[in-house]
Amino acid sequence: MQGEDAAGSAGRRAIVVGAGITGVAAAIRLRRMGWQVTLVDRAPPGDRGAASFGNGGILARCSIVPVPVPGLLAKAPRMLFDPGEPLYLRWSYVPRMIPFLARYLSYGREGQVRRIAAALAGLTGDSVDEHRALAAGTGAERFIETGDYGHLFRSRAAYEKDGLANAIRAEHGFVPYEVDRAGLLERDPALGEAWTFGAIYPDHGWIVNPGAYVAALAEHFAREGGVVRRAEVEALDGTGRVTLAGGAAMRADRVVLAAGAWSARLAAGLGLRLPMESERGYHLALKNPASRPAHPWMVGEVKAVTTPMDFGIRMAGIVEFGGLEAGPSAAPPKLLRAAAARIWPGLEWEAEEEWMGHRPVLADSLPAIGPIPGAPAVVAAFGGQHVGLTAGPRIGRLAAEIAAGQALNEDLSACDPGRFR
Structure with a gap:
């Protein structure tokens, strides 16, 4: 021992x-x-x-900005009724959810967001080192990959639109370097023509089979x-x-x-x-694709993360509030499948696997x-x-x-x- x-x-x-x-x-x-x-x-x-088992697999050191941010409260009703948005509610669960949602969204004020981000930065900032120390000398070491974590955009203007999140990450030392269309294709040749700008955060990691x-x-x-x-x-x-x-x-x-x-x-x-509630998360596994990215992507426009894993590519990123008892919904995997088609038009893979699980989230x-x-x-x-x-x-x-x-x-x-x- x-x-x-x-x-x-x-x-x-x-x-x-x-x-x-x-x-x-x-x-x-x-x-x-x-x-x-x-x-x-x-x-x-x-x-x-x-x-x-079913998370996005990314050791996302820079993911310190919570979901509730200024403006989310105003957008939430539209998002709930738009099947193209990544926020879902089980309507039978709504009466139980109202007190939690009110409190959850109340933390979206800028001062609260900055306070929460500072606390999260203390927990995530050295995550790659923490995983390496935990897995040292065990059979788990082989599942840890390290490298860049890219945020993918249609344009630089689209990246700059998320100014508060970018500023908060920068305040905690997460400043990306930029790549153009040619640089993106070196990392992921299957990317569709729409994607022309990448903000790349170095020194991250991912688990190839969580x-x-x-x-x-x-x-x-x-x-x-x-x-x-x-x-x-x-x-x-x-x-x-x-x-x-x-x-x-x-x-x-x-x-x-x-x-x-x-x-x-x-x-x-x-x-x-x-x-506290369950944020029911979904993933879609694309098995044995014709190609896979060199590192994980966060694709804000389609609200998904994509991670290269030992079986292929995992796509994740849905939030559904529906409690611990109900079974999976049909709409979230469809949204992830549509996101894959938008990110990699023409990409083929041999098989798919859908998953739903429970993220534990406290109101703050x-x-x-x-x-x-x-x-x-x-x-x-x-x-x-x-x-x-x-x-x-x-x-x-x-x-x-x-x-x-x-x-x-x-x-x-x-x-x-x-x-x-």
């Missing part, structure tokens, strides 16, 4: 609830500190039902003495007791709650009610990291929204350090789980 700080940790027990990227990262970090760790989830790590990556990390955790347990968690208490479906119970000195979109239900059992677009009020043994580590994969290793590491009682050298007050009380 690798030892980061095993002194004084021998015999201490931790339970990590949730085997996505954040939970696996927390479990590995605690194990490296010498703790006895059990990782619990109803599905195996890397399962296709998890957000860590599900296999998380599974490989969990396999390493088990080889190093960690325990992976398939079970559904029904309840927690503040002292470290975890109740499983069927009535069985486990107990530990510390519990890390990293159950993604399902975390709010478990936190509510501890007396912490959070304004920031995660919950830290002790849960009134539950001293439980540490929150959830709410990564669109940057869950990007920030997962860092959030998991911070949660592990908090659980282990280590002093942190950064201010996490913006992510305090009790901030909505």
Whole structure:
């Protein structure tokens, strides 16, 4: 077992609830500190039902601007009724959504956007290094690619139109270099003629198979003495007791709650009610395409990200509010398929695969990291929204350090789980 700080940790027990990227990262970090760790989830790590399986795969260091921005509130009604826009609502779910949406959109004022972006920059800025450190010496290393992250536009004027987001990214050190049509074609020869300008952010990364990556990390955790347990968690208490479906119970000195979109239900059992919803995300996998880009693209006009992966290209980028219970909708994959045709007219591929999963989003677009009020043994580590994969290793590491009682050298007050009380 690798030892980061095993002194004084021998015999201490931790339970990590949730085997996505954040939970696996927390479990590995605690194990490296010498703790006895059990990782619990109803599905195996890397399962296709998890957000860590189906995300866009990009380690998007510069993705610090939240979805609610000035002007979104005015545009939201039109977007909801336009099938060509990437925002969807399950209308049967609307009555339950209204309080959350009102609060969510209220954070779109410029001052709030800048505050949120500053907190997100602290969590995403070193994401490539965090992933490398987490995966070092494991079979997961081979899934990490590094390189540029391009934002694709029809013109330079289209890029400049998003002035606030560009300015915020620049304030946090993310300044792109520009490429023209010829430079774009060197990176992606299949791009349609409409695309003439690229803003390229260097020093990013992506995971070429997110599900296999998380599974490989969990396999390493088990080889190093960690325990992976398939079970559904029904309840927690503040002292470290975890109740499983069927009535069985486990107990530990510390519990890390990293159950993604399902975390709010478990936190509510501890007396912490959070304004949190599932942003149902979709992806479309284009398998064995005739060509693929050299690096990921964000294509704002079609509201999609495209990532080269080991099977081909993954397209993602839809937001649908519809809760945790309803099945997939038909419209989002159609929109992604149409986006592919606009980005790469004439590109052919052998097969497709559609996916829908649940991004955990709190009303202010920031995660919950830290002790849960009134539950001293439980540490929150959830709410990564669109940057869950990007920030997962860092959030998991911070949660592990908090659980282990280590002093942190950064201010996490913006992510305090009790901030909505």
